[in-house]
Amino acid sequence: MADRPKEEKAVADFLQSASHAPSALLIEGEAGIGKTTLWQATYELARSRGFRVLSARNPSAESVLAYATLTELLVDVEAAEFGDLPAAQRSAIERIRRDDHADAAPTDRRAR
Incomplete structure (x- = not known):
């Protein structure tokens, strides 16, 4: 630089x-x-300088997987770090981070 x-x-x-x-x-x-x-x-x-940097790239603007980039960004963040979020948001993040969504309850619209 x-x-x-x-x-x-x-x-x-x-x-x-x-x-x-x-x-x-x-x-x-x-x-x-x-x-x-x-x-x-x-x-x-x-x-x-000691910052924790989360980084992810979406391979295309029209990604087939709606939350793929967010999933990549949060994959290494410990679940406990989301503990202070409201329940709807915490549930949405937990769902995004799981590999298997087949039997998960629908995401609360307030979490989006």
Whole structure:
């Protein structure tokens, strides 16, 4: 990122903010300008600073599996970390994380 001082400052500001409060970083722009490279550098920098980084990619915008990316994102998160969520949301996450949905109760619409 050394050749992108503006982006480097934005990432540093984001990580500083994220260490104290919920924060978001949006990387946008035209195709081919280096968004993926910037994301990967941000990912590595965050991890090196002790952040827990969850990352997943949806292979296509029209994924056949509606929750495939969310499942990938949450697969390694311990179930206990969802304990403080309202029951409807916790149930939805538990259902998404299970491999077998055949005999599961329908997801409460309030959880979506």
